[in-house]
Amino acid sequence: xxxxxxxxxxxxRTVKLAVGVFPTAMLLFACLGIxxxxxxxxxxxxxxxxxxxxxxxxxxxxxxxxxxxxxVQTLDDSRFMVDFIPMTEEEAQKAFRKAALAAYVIxxxxxxxxxxxxxxxTPITYVASEGQKGIAGxxxxxxxxxxxxxxxxxxxxxxxxxxxxxxxxxREKLYEWAExxxxxxxxxxxxxxxxxxxxxLGLAKGLxxxxxxxxxxxxxxxxxxxxxxxxxxxxxxxxxxxxxxxRGIGPVAQVLCEYFVYFLLMLLCVFLPLGVMAVIxxxxxxxxxxxxxxxxxxxxxxxxxxxxxxxxxxxxxxxNPVANLLFQFLGVIGMGYISGYVYPSSFFxxxxxxxxxxxxxxxxxxxxxxxxxGEQNGKILGVELLFFAVFMILSIWTRRQSIVRENx
Amino acid sequence: xxxxxxxxxxLLKKISYIAVLLILxxxxxxxxxxxxxxxxxxxxxxxxxxxxxxxxxxxxQRFLTEKSVLRFYRFEGEEEALQALYSQKVDAVWILPENLxxxxxxxxxxxxxxxxxxxxxxxxxxxLTFTREVLCSKIFPxxxxxxxxxxxxxxxxxxxxxxxxxxAAYDRRRWKGNLFQATxxxxxxxxxxxxxxxxxxxxxxxxxxxxxxxxxLYQKMDESRGVYDGIPGRKKIxxxxxxxxxxxxxxxxxxxxxxxxxxxxTSLGWELLLLVLLQIMxxxxxxxxxxxxxxxxxxxIMIPIMTLLMVALCPIFINIxxxxxxxxxxxxxxxxxxxxxSSYLKFMMMYLLGGIVVCMTLNRIKYRK
Numbered sequence: 001x002x003x004x005x006x007x008x009x010x011x012x013r014t015v016k017l018a019v020g021v022f023p024t025a026m027l028l029f030a031c032l033g034i035x036x037x038x039x040x041x042x043x044x045x046x047x048x049x050x051x052x053x054x055x056x057x058x059x060x061x062x063x064x065x066x067x068x069x070x071x072v073q074t075l076d077d078s079r080f081m082v083d084f085i086p087m088t089e090e091e092a093q094k095a096f097r098k099a100a101l102a103a104y105v106i107x108x109x110x111x112x113x114x115x116x117x118x119x120x121x122t123p124i125t126y127v128a129s130e131g132q133k134g135i136a137g138x139x140x141x142x143x144x145x146x147x148x149x150x151x152x153x154x155x156x157x158x159x160x161x162x163x164x165x166x167x168x169x170x171r172e173k174l175y176e177w178a179e180x181x182x183x184x185x186x187x188x189x190x191x192x193x194x195x196x197x198x199x200x201l202g203l204a205k206g207l208x209x210x211x212x213x214x215x216x217x218x219x220x221x222x223x224x225x226x227x228x229x230x231x232x233x234x235x236x237x238x239x240x241x242x243x244x245x246x247r248g249i250g251p252v253a254q255v256l257c258e259y260f261v262y263f264l265l266m267l268l269c270v271f272l273p274l275g276v277m278a279v280i281x282x283x284x285x286x287x288x289x290x291x292x293x294x295x296x297x298x299x300x301x302x303x304x305x306x307x308x309x310x311x312x313x314x315x316x317x318x319x320n321p322v323a324n325l326l327f328q329f330l331g332v333i334g335m336g337y338i339s340g341y342v343y344p345s346s347f348f349x350x351x352x353x354x355x356x357x358x359x360x361x362x363x364x365x366x367x368x369x370x371x372x373x374g375e376q377n378g379k380i381l382g383v384e385l386l387f388f389a390v391f392m393i394l395s396i397w398t399r400r401q402s403i404v405r406e407n408x
Numbered sequence: 409x410x411x412x413x414x415x416x417x418x419l420l421k422k423i424s425y426i427a428v429l430l431i432l433x434x435x436x437x438x439x440x441x442x443x444x445x446x447x448x449x450x451x452x453x454x455x456x457x458x459x460x461x462x463x464x465x466x467x468x469q470r471f472l473t474e475k476s477v478l479r480f481y482r483f484e485g486e487e488e489a490l491q492a493l494y495s496q497k498v499d500a501v502w503i504l505p506e507n508l509x510x511x512x513x514x515x516x517x518x519x520x521x522x523x524x525x526x527x528x529x530x531x532x533x534x535x536l537t538f539t540r541e542v543l544c545s546k547i548f549p550x551x552x553x554x555x556x557x558x559x560x561x562x563x564x565x566x567x568x569x570x571x572x573x574x575x576a577a578y579d580r581r582r583w584k585g586n587l588f589q590a591t592x593x594x595x596x597x598x599x600x601x602x603x604x605x606x607x608x609x610x611x612x613x614x615x616x617x618x619x620x621x622x623x624x625l626y627q628k629m630d631e632s633r634g635v636y637d638g639i640p641g642r643k644k645i646x647x648x649x650x651x652x653x654x655x656x657x658x659x660x661x662x663x664x665x666x667x668x669x670x671x672x673x674t675s676l677g678w679e680l681l682l683l684v685l686l687q688i689m690x691x692x693x694x695x696x697x698x699x700x701x702x703x704x705x706x707x708x709i710m711i712p713i714m715t716l717l718m719v720a721l722c723p724i725f726i727n728i729x730x731x732x733x734x735x736x737x738x739x740x741x742x743x744x745x746x747x748x749x750s751s752y753l754k755f756m757m758m759y760l761l762g763g764i765v766v767c768m769t770l771n772r773i774k775y776r777k
Contacts, residue, residue: 031716093593105588118581123589137590138449138477138603139538144588146545153549156582157556163577164560168567181559184519185552192544195551196502197523201493201530224716230625230708321629322622322655323424329618329715330428333611334435342725348604349445 006249007257014261017232018268025228025269029221052082052139053100055092058107082143096127103128103140118159120152150192154185207369214284215368216341218274222304223332223361225266226311227325232262233315242406251399255312259392263308270304271297292374299371302384303364309391310360316398335361360387411647415654429662432615436608436666443605448479450535453498455482455489457506464504467546477603478539493528500529500536502543508550516554553578592748609672610724612663613686613740614715619659620694621711623651628704641775645767648698652691660687674747682746685756689739692763699770 087095092104105126114122128140161181165174207215244254278284278293314331318324338352339345339362345353356362367380419425454471458464471480481498483489489501503526505511511524525543529536556578560568568574627648630636636644660683667673701707721731722741735741742759746752 027713031713031720034717034720096593115587118583120583120585120587123587125589125591127591127593138606141590142477142542143538144590145586146541148585148587149545150548151587152583152585153552156578157552159581160574160578161556161559163581164569164574165563168564168569170564173563177559177563181555184555184559187519188521188551188555189548191521192548193540194521195523195544195547196525196527196540198527198529198532198540200532201528224712227712227715228708230711318424318428320422320424322419322619322626323422323428325622325625325711326428326615326618327424327431330432330435330615333614333719337607337611338439342607343449343604346451347449349442351445352439352442352604355442 002248003253003257006244006253007260010257010261011264014232014265017229018265022269025221025225026273029273033217052102054082054084055095055101055104056084056086056107057089057092057104058111059109092127103137115151115155118155120155150189154189157185158182207372211369211372212344215365215372216336218270219303219361219364219368220332220336220341222266222270222307222364223310223336224328225269225307226314226328226332229262229265229311230321230325232265233311242403245403251396251403255316255392255396255399259309259312259395262312263305266304266308267301270300274300290374295374296371299367302381302388303367306360306384306387306391307364309388309395313391313395313398316395316402332361335359339365341365363387412650412654415651416658419654419658429658432612432662433665433669436612436669439605439608440669440671449477449603450500450539451479451481451498452539453481453483453489453492453501454504455484455486455501456504456508457486458504458508462506463508463512463550464506467504467508467550470546476542478542490528493530496530500527500539502527508547509554512547512551512554513558515551516558519555521551593751605670605672607724608670609667610722610740610744611719612666613743614718614722614724616656616659616663616686617690617694617718617740618711618715619655620652620690621697621707621714623655624648624694624698625704625707625711626655627651627698628702628707632704642771644775645695645699645771648695649691652695653687656687656691682743682753682756685753685760686739686743689742689756689759689763692760692767693737693739696763696767696770699767699774 085101087104089104089106092101095101096104103126105124107124108122110122111124114120126140126144128137158178158181162174162178165171165177170177245251249257274297283290283293311328314328315324318327335356336342338348338356339359340348340353340356341361345356345362348356357366363380363383367377367384370377370380452471454468456462456464456468468480468482471478472482481492483492483501486503489498489503492498493501505524508524515521515524525547527540527543557571557574560574569577631644636647639647664679664683667679673679697707697710701710718738718740719725721728721735722738723744724740728735736755736759739759742752742756746756
């Protein structure tokens, strides 16, 4: 009976706090929604569907370069991937700052002469990043290597051809022969991707972009909920544990009662907006797949049990508010990052990806992804429950230790 | 100053605080070590029925050994490679022919390109179109060499030099280097850290902002316990800024160590100058919020929201430039831009001046009675 009374007291306290926590959670949810929208429209996965806009700076009129760029834009296979836009450096900088360009390249006046002479000592500079280098910047680096390889190999062949012909004493025929090999190489460069015969299997790749970000953002919200509910934990009286123990309510009962009401609060703050969202979006039609709400909510219960237990143990062990906030942020963002909440985990080296999958963030993502795809995985459920048990045991042990310390 | 030292002592007595500070460089070190392993944005499976030492085998070796944002796996059987594609271990499979050399010679004779490499994909997209450029860029040099040989044989007939002489002539003229150079807008050269380590610096800056928020929370809790009761209202800001200084000094030191481990240091002088400016900006930003918002719960509400907005709007994962007014209110935005764009330094200075005025005005308004 006294356990029940303690539970009711905790419940009343939570209802009072929920008035503050619930709007926080909704605001957080809205912010995550905005972040998801921005990321889905500008993020690395969207770049799979958008052509790169690249500014070209430099005098390219009346030169081979102008012809080359025209040929690339009209004949080359890369026209499906990249748009080249000639402009001045000021225009390019302005457009780049406004995110209208993925990058811009500056072609120096001496570039063509340096390539024709074979010296290659005047490189084209390109600007693909401002501040932190993004994924597009790294792809630009790779593209630069690709183009460089195509140009320098063709250049090497032409000069070697001229050298050999000259050495063979055929100087008078050189111009005609060199023109022939040049024309063939130009044609070959433009049709280079014909070397590959592409077969498409037409199979889906697991989660699509929207499903992926839906899972990641919802779970990030659940993990960050710990910070939103700081008032639930930070206002606890340090002596309360000792006092309750004296009243016959031990650390196990204390932790279980407090945890259960926190879990209910979290359930409310996650299920309510999710339910509203399901109604507004006609059962998550934007995910472009049939979602079974009961399966989705069913999969979320063990995930939320694990996450709420994790928050609980964090607040039990790290009581200093400065340390706790820094630790939670570091934990959630760090774990989420390597578990594939921003970039798919396939982007990471095997070792890091494996660690990411084994963390609570990775387990939650795998479990929820399965639910969105309508699949079930008993092993993952087992791991979630194991994490839950470990976090609860740790919480009880920490509470017991703190009561012992208070008694000294 | 004495009060700052006492606060420092008080904070450092908390094991959890020291643990949080120390855990950051350890985590960064772990990520940095992990980044030396192979990784890639798109995974490609490679297979050839050709023997070791053949041209196909050499091309595959180049894919496997050269640095790239693509990740390559070699398979010993076609079925095994396709199975990896079905099970999503790889995004595409490239099957190189048994006799690539003969195929290239045949194409060189025809003068037109035809399919010689089989590419199998689950679903085509721009990223996979891009990977095919990488594929062709590795085979194309072999092809142009075959064109060179073919043209010389056709033109010179029996007078064509030996194969070794042709190769020597080509090697002499083949320039090995990159015709392109990556730079930032200020002309400084691009960094070469791993692509998945790139956002870490930005996240560390957000962590530093969070330290500022945590200091506000700490100060509010102290206030509610009556720690500042004997201090006149307007003078309380000195203690708020002092607490910010202590927390951000510790966080800044750890941040510098973490950046050094990550290998993203530009130059010590530049890093120190920008870090000091960033710390002052964060202190002013967080203190202003502390002056505007009294309740601890309300600050608790703002922390995750502000943090998330900063992660989304600052150049950490993506570079959005559409909300300039809002973005320039965020200290990490200007700092991250200034790292490779010295023109942003003046915006940081303007922020500092504006921040001081706002902070002092808010303090005056709050304690005008």
